Amino acid sequence: MPLADIEPVSRESTAAIIARQLREAIMNGSLPPGTQLGETELAAQFQVSRGPLREAMQRLVSEGLLRSERHRGLFVIELEPDDVYDIYVARSAIERAAALRVLRGDRERAADLLTETVRAMADAAHSGDPTALSEADLRFHEALIEASGSRRLVRMARTLLIETRMCLSLLQRTDQPVKERVREHNRIIDALRAGDEQAVLDHLEAHMEDAVRRLVPGTTLT
Structure with missing residues (x-):
């Protein structure tokens, strides 16, 4: 046949x-x-x-x-400090690559999809549902990578994002205000809509850096 x-x-x-x-x-x-x-x-x-x-x-x-x-x-698995650092270093590389592809494609459509996930984050925060908040946070990053149109980036990110969800459970215990968490994501969206490549990459890096700093005090990505 x-x-x-x-x-x-x-x-x-x-x-x-x-x-x-x-x-x-x-x-x-x-x-x-x-x-x-x-x-x-x-x-x-x-x-x-x-x-x-x-x-x-x-x-x-x-x-x-x-x-x-x-x-x-x-x-x-239990995530040790080195694991958390490694997860966010790998995620940073993947999401930077995804963001660059999005910037060269239909960035308005991608920004609209990302805005929906941030809206879900805000709704979850308003209703006091930390699990839904973390799920919406994770969906933001999934949507960014999917919007790149790269099957390989999506495949590479799959396990990393599951490990990230484990990290987000820990992040809920830190002192980060939910409003700031939402603002961090909105900054990425605003830069994406504006087509400002450097701002998108800077905000992504700052977002990852902040998460690592809260999860592993004294550690930086750079």
Whole structure:
């Protein structure tokens, strides 16, 4: 059969479904850092055999979201100060590249999409929902990267953004005023609309720098 006649299979495998749900649980804190994953309990909860469960967990090991300890099992990663620094350095490189592509494309459409996420942040802050606030914050950065049109940047950012969600849970405990958090994102949008490349990059860097400083006092990106 010619390859051109092969149709893609859209059905998600059992292992992929389990992996996705475990990612979400790690991201939203249902599986906190350091949690040990027991095969027996998870297989019963998912109502699956251990085969697809093990495959799913190995996917998360390869993604860096689970760590394996010899003779002990699998655990949700715990972010050390060096990990936080590394996450934001990598994110900074990816988001700078994404922003440059957006500036050379339909930046007005991208700015409109980003404005929606900031509006969701403000609404979450007004209603006192820190989880929704962090989700909207994360969606801002996802939307920026997606607006670049680069599948590779999106793919590279996927695991980083899950780890970022873990960082945002910690960031909620710092003294950053929510209004300032919203203003930081709006500054990026305003510079994007104006087509001011240097301002966009400066505001992105300042945003990342501020997060690292709050999460790891005494540490800077540069």
